[in-house]
Amino acid sequence: MHAPGSPVLRTEWRSFSQLGSIGAEWRDLAARAVEPNVFYEPAFAAAAEPVFGRDAGAILVWAGAKPRLVGFFPARIERRRYGVAFPVLVGWTHRFAPLGPPLVDGGDPEGVLTAWLDHVAGDAASPGILLLPFMPDAGPLAAALASVLARTEGRCVAFAAHKRALLAPGDRLHYLERTVSPKKRKEMRRQFRRLQERGAVASVETCDASAIGEALAEFLDVEAKGWKGRAGTAAAQSDDVRRFMTEAVTKLACEGKASVHRLTVAGQTIAAAIALRSGNSAWLWKIAYDEAFAPFSPGVLLVLKVTDVLLTNHAIARTDSCATADHPMIDHIWGERLALRDRLINLRPQQSARFNLVCGLESLRRGTIATAKWLRDKIRRH
Numbered sequence: 001m002h003a004p005g006s007p008v009l010r011t012e013w014r015s016f017s018q019l020g021s022i023g024a025e026w027r028d029l030a031a032r033a034v035e036p037n038v039f040y041e042p043a044f045a046a047a048a049e050p051v052f053g054r055d056a057g058a059i060l061v062w063a064g065a066k067p068r069l070v071g072f073f074p075a076r077i078e079r080r081r082y083g084v085a086f087p088v089l090v091g092w093t094h095r096f097a098p099l100g101p102p103l104v105d106g107g108d109p110e111g112v113l114t115a116w117l118d119h120v121a122g123d124a125a126s127p128g129i130l131l132l133p134f135m136p137d138a139g140p141l142a143a144a145l146a147s148v149l150a151r152t153e154g155r156c157v158a159f160a161a162h163k164r165a166l167l168a169p170g171d172r173l174h175y176l177e178r179t180v181s182p183k184k185r186k187e188m189r190r191q192f193r194r195l196q197e198r199g200a201v202a203s204v205e206t207c208d209a210s211a212i213g214e215a216l217a218e219f220l221d222v223e224a225k226g227w228k229g230r231a232g233t234a235a236a237q238s239d240d241v242r243r244f245m246t247e248a249v250t251k252l253a254c255e256g257k258a259s260v261h262r263l264t265v266a267g268q269t270i271a272a273a274i275a276l277r278s279g280n281s282a283w284l285w286k287i288a289y290d291e292a293f294a295p296f297s298p299g300v301l302l303v304l305k306v307t308d309v310l311l312t313n314h315a316i317a318r319t320d321s322c323a324t325a326d327h328p329m330i331d332h333i334w335g336e337r338l339a340l341r342d343r344l345i346n347l348r349p350q351q352s353a354r355f356n357l358v359c360g361l362e363s364l365r366r367g368t369i370a371t372a373k374w375l376r377d378k379i380r381r382h
Contacts, residue, residue: 029103035101057075088129114148134342165337167310209254216274259277261305303330
């Protein structure tokens with residue numbers, strides 16, 4: 001419902017090929033979004049679209065007579081998600097973008113969310129069933145969405161609830177002394193001393209756009225030498241993925257939103273990590289290490305160095321690890337947790353029976369995928 005005195009909101013759907021003309025408005029919204037999401041920044045999303053989102057678009061919400069972009073909701077219609085004709089509108093995420101909160105202006109988030117959901121519910125071309133992957137459980141956007149769904153009686157079912165490591169300290173002083181056990185810190189000091197026997201050890205951060213391409217190439221090279229290279233999933237093994245990563249990281253670096261951190265021994269990179277930033281949030285997006293140096297735990301040593309850098313930057317309130325739940329390494333270094341879940345939402349009460357069926361199909365799909373992964377891992381172990 002439109003509140004008296006509030007700006008009139010207008011919505012539209014655009015394919016990604018039609019978003020180039022609103023780049024300035026899109027960047028401005030990303031900068032003031034109530035829930036920052038670097039994966040929906042124009043520099044990242046435009047680079048990813050040719051590889052991971054050729055059928056994706058976005059619902060845009062505009063406010064006022066002189067339109068101002070106040071909502072950006074990227075999604076795609078998956079018409080046969082379950083192998084049958086039960087289409088679902090799915091928020092756009094992919095294996096290089098594990099976070100789903102849309103960009104919403106902080107002035108009236110509930111109004112923007114209402115306009116967006118009304119658009120989906122009323123659009124004859126939309127299924128009216130919405131799946132939002134990797135949505136945070138807490139925060140201003142989660143609260144606004146819960147309020148809107150309660151008011152509109154939109155039914156919501158959650159899937160894949162999990163938590164991943166987050167760096168969001170209330171007290172930054174002596175943070176690592178609190179989160180890393182004395183025994184583990186002693187072991188890290190021992191490994192660092194042993195590593196120094198191989199040559200001078202340095203921690204290098206590259207932020208400048210003119211130099212970040214070379215640093216990114218070092219990351220890609222290290223990643224390709226490890227298990228991802230053996231599995232054929234390293235970014236350097238795909239021209240499309242390599243091109244996407246290079247474009248996204250370079251363009252974000254031009255805006256001061258990307259850095260590559262490297263741990264070197266005698267000038268040789270033995271571990272590398274890519275950090276991205278949007279608003280007051282950051283993401284430890286990717287990390288790789290040279291397995292020839294595995295006895296020295298170079299990945300852990302690099303994360304400790306990166307953590308020190310992040311802790312000294314008070315403009316960054318929190319850093320998402322982008323890691324899997326219960327990660328064996330970073331869970332023992334970063335003490336906070338980001339709670340996420342996928343949300344399946346019915347926006348048309350008249351299709352409740354259809355929604356119930358989709359809920360069952362979604363559960364079956366996820367169970368089948370989990371079983372297939374379990375069998376794959378078991379086969380690999382043997």
